Amino acid sequence: MSIEACPALVLNADYRPLSYYPLSLWSWQDAVKAVFLDRVNIVSEYDRVIRSPNFEMRLPSVISLKEYVQTERRPAFTxxxxxxxxxxxxxxxxxxxxxxxxxxxxxxxxxxxxxxxxxxxxxxxxxxxxxxxxxxxxxxGMWPRVRPAQPNTHQLQEHGRSFPPNYLHGSWRDFLYWDSELDTG
CATH class of the missing domain: 1.10.30.50 (DNA Binding (I), subunit A)
Known part of the structure; x- marks a missing residue:
């Protein structure tokens, strides 16, 4: 596996992804920098190791922010x-x-x-x-199927969860779908 193929899933301090769609991912460089700046906790790691002359560390695959980031209640009109x-x-x-x-x-x-x-x-x-x-x-005679209205951030996040990314590392799965409603049928 290429080192470039080792992004870190970024979770808020409550262990939920900052965003589902697009999925909140940081490059391995940004994740390592955040670890050294003590801004994140490492939740899970890849088997891949990076080294310097006097340091060695496994690359983080899941990180959580140490401080909770409040999401906007009203998403931008984009x-x-x-x-x-x-x-x-x-x-x-x-x-x-x-x-x-x-x-x-x-x-x-x-x-x-x-x-x-x-x-x-x-x-x-x-x-x-x-x-x-x-x-x-x-x-x-052309009416929108759903009346257009401003969504809240929660609604957009829920919609985004229905579009899984092309790549999911095994260590991410527990943090992406743990709060999904379970099928009781």
Whole structure:
């Protein structure tokens, strides 16, 4: 395993990831620096060892912050957060799409006084966005499947948990899903 393939999962002081999507990861260099600055606790380690002339240490695979970082209650209005709120699905046809195939759509077009904010912008695929064009939903019969609204950070985190990263080190699993609701069936 390449040393570059050894990122550290970063947990808040309550042992929950700072972010699920994108997953809160630090490079091995940033993790080691934080250890030396006494800003984190090492929770788990890789088998990989780094050495200097007078020092040796196993690379951290999971670290927790020593001080709790409060998350914003109101997430920033960004393209990514709108896509995450809408779970990367077009709000008109309901199909999932990769990020590069998604666009913003103003439910009430800007040319008709619509604003660029949480309650007027939805995720749309290119086809539906072109089809709707500069019309109101009532004019074209295209209504968003879910009424757009501002999410809170908890809602975005929950949505992000449904999109597991491409790579999960075994030492991370206990910290990513320990607070998931268990299937009792």
């Amino acid at each position: 393209r990514f957060n709108v896509f995450l709120r809408d779970r990367f699905h077009c709000q008109y046809c309901g199909e999932p799409f990769p990020t590069h195939e998604l666009t913003f759509d103003h439910v009430v077009p800007r040319s008709r006084g619509g604003r660029t904010n949480w309650s007027n912008v939805v995720t749309a695929c290119g086809t539906c966005n072109l089809l709707k064009g500069d019309r109101l939903p009532v004019e074209c």
